[in-house]
Amino acid sequence: MSDNQDVxxxxxxxxxxxxxxxxxxxxDETRFDGEALNAESLDMVEVAEAVEADIGVHVxxxxxxxxxxxxxxxxxxxxxx
Amino acid sequence: xxxxxxxxxxxLVTPLGQTTESTWNGLVDGASGCGPITQFDxxxxxxxxxxxxxxxxxxxxxNTDILVDDRTMGRYAQFAVTAAAEALDDAGFDPISPAWNSxxxxxxxxxxxxxxxxxxxxxxxxxxxxxxxxxxTNLAAGxxxxxxxxxxxxxxxxxxxxxxTHAIGAATDDIRRGRADVAVAGxxxxxxxxxxxxxxxxxxxxxxxxxxxxxxxxxFDADRDGLVLAEGSGIVVLEARDHARERGATxxxxxxxxxxxxxxxxxxxxxxxxxxxxxxxxxxLSEANYEPTAVDHVNAHATSTSVGxxxxxxxxxxxxxxxxxxxxxxxxxxxGHTLGAAGAIEAAVVAxxxxxxxxxxxxxxxxxxxxCNVPVVTETRKxxxxxxxxxxxxxxxxxxxxxxxxx
Numbered sequence: 001m002s003d004n005q006d007v008x009x010x011x012x013x014x015x016x017x018x019x020x021x022x023x024x025x026x027x028d029e030t031r032f033d034g035e036a037l038n039a040e041s042l043d044m045v046e047v048a049e050a051v052e053a054d055i056g057v058h059v060x061x062x063x064x065x066x067x068x069x070x071x072x073x074x075x076x077x078x079x080x081x
Numbered sequence: 082x083x084x085x086x087x088x089x090x091x092x093l094v095t096p097l098g099q100t101t102e103s104t105w106n107g108l109v110d111g112a113s114g115c116g117p118i119t120q121f122d123x124x125x126x127x128x129x130x131x132x133x134x135x136x137x138x139x140x141x142x143x144n145t146d147i148l149v150d151d152r153t154m155g156r157y158a159q160f161a162v163t164a165a166a167e168a169l170d171d172a173g174f175d176p177i178s179p180a181w182n183s184x185x186x187x188x189x190x191x192x193x194x195x196x197x198x199x200x201x202x203x204x205x206x207x208x209x210x211x212x213x214x215x216x217x218t219n220l221a222a223g224x225x226x227x228x229x230x231x232x233x234x235x236x237x238x239x240x241x242x243x244x245x246t247h248a249i250g251a252a253t254d255d256i257r258r259g260r261a262d263v264a265v266a267g268x269x270x271x272x273x274x275x276x277x278x279x280x281x282x283x284x285x286x287x288x289x290x291x292x293x294x295x296x297x298x299x300x301f302d303a304d305r306d307g308l309v310l311a312e313g314s315g316i317v318v319l320e321a322r323d324h325a326r327e328r329g330a331t332x333x334x335x336x337x338x339x340x341x342x343x344x345x346x347x348x349x350x351x352x353x354x355x356x357x358x359x360x361x362x363x364x365x366l367s368e369a370n371y372e373p374t375a376v377d378h379v380n381a382h383a384t385s386t387s388v389g390x391x392x393x394x395x396x397x398x399x400x401x402x403x404x405x406x407x408x409x410x411x412x413x414x415x416x417g418h419t420l421g422a423a424g425a426i427e428a429a430v431v432a433x434x435x436x437x438x439x440x441x442x443x444x445x446x447x448x449x450x451x452x453c454n455v456p457v458v459t460e461t462r463k464x465x466x467x468x469x470x471x472x473x474x475x476x477x478x479x480x481x482x483x484x485x486x487x488x
Contacts, residue, residue: 042349045285058129061285061306
């Protein structure tokens with residue numbers, strides 16, 4: 001597994017863990033504000049903090065606001081990891 | 082309704098100074114209490130936030146060395162004891178005089194995080210026998226009552242950032258209902274620690290304007306981006322009006338109404354359109370028997386967060402819909418957010434506002450935000466003030482409001 005795949009998988013696992021859904025329910029198109037995840041702002045902060053603690057990538061508020069799908073978050077983090 | 086309640090003494094420990102006078106002068110002169118954190122190394126703690134509103138090392142009006150015992154008092158309790166000593170002295174009370182009727186004196190001092198930093202410091206080691214009394218939420222009230230021999234009702238609301246307001250509202254009821262003649266009431270918090278700052282940082286509640294601490298807290302301003310965590314204590318001496326009159330005390334203000342509501346909505350976010358706070362202010366005005374048109378000034382909770390300030394502005398707009406919203410000040414632009422102390426510090430500042438006819442400004446308000454459609458006071462102004470509303474709101478959706486007026 002390349003580093004990128006590894007980071008991407010860790011992002012998905014963090015999202016699943018923090019938002020309490022099975023990882024199989026997630027794909028790149030899954031929207032954070034959609035039915036499956038139903039994430040509100042504090043949930044997104046929770047995800048971002050876990051990403052920072054686990055992968056070391058800080059997602060500032062202004063960028064976090066732009067992240068709409070699991071795929072958005074994965075590419076954001078992979079680019080900066 | 083019961084007896085009238087007046088404010089006869091004030092005590093403040095804030096980032097602007099350890100007395101009412103230094104805090105008040107700092108507020109009207111536009112000073113800032115926000116600056117670099119000195120109590121610990123934020124970098125070492127892995128924090129991005131390195132600013133806060135810390136209480137300095139200047140001394141208060143009263144030499145509290147004989148009262149303050151740092152082995153049994155957490156920092157939050159030390160602040161409350163210092164502020165209470167000033168407030169009692171200001172009210173002209175001497176707890177060791179034969180005239181001090183201790184059974185008729187209540188203590189009501191709230192705190193949000195209380196001994197959080199004491200818990201943090203003790204974690205992992207075998208606790209000392211005095212650890213618990215340095216940390217429990219009610220020990221500010223406990224220590225103050227011991228120091229001043231107050232044997233009446235003793236209470237410590239733990240209602241987060243509404244705690245100080247709730248403590249004063251509840252003590253007012255004690256006097257109205259005849260449970261006490263005098264009450265030492267207020268709030269205190271001291272959470273400038275890695276865990277305290279880190280917790281708010283993790284929630285993204287803090288301002289990231291760390292390169293300019295004095296401009297970081299900007300209530301209602303369009304460019305606000307979070308609060309500045311601060312520490313301190315505000316204590317007022319409340320007294321039945323007839324009791325104050327009999328001993329010839331001159332009141333600063335009267336407390337004529339209090340509001341208490343819950344949002345029942347979300348752990349951190351206020352209700353849409355600020356409905357919980359609106360109901361709270363309406364309840365306080367109703368208890369005080371005032372229409373919204375009677376209000377001359379609002380001392381707002383506004384902590385400089387994006388959502389909180391906007392919801393509060395909506396709440397105020399809807400309360401004052403029939404008229405125009407009176408001039409609004411949030412002193413958190415200068416002091417930062419002192420959590421459970423905030424409402425009490427603000428009540429003491431409102432008592433000064435009424436007594437002096439001077440309204441302090443909202444620091445750093447430069448660009449109006451269409452989401453905060455309230456008239457914000459930007460310069461210290463002098464005018465007769467009869468009726469003031471002070472608001473508080475806390476995590477868990479707990480709201481408090483007080484109506485203070487000319488005595």
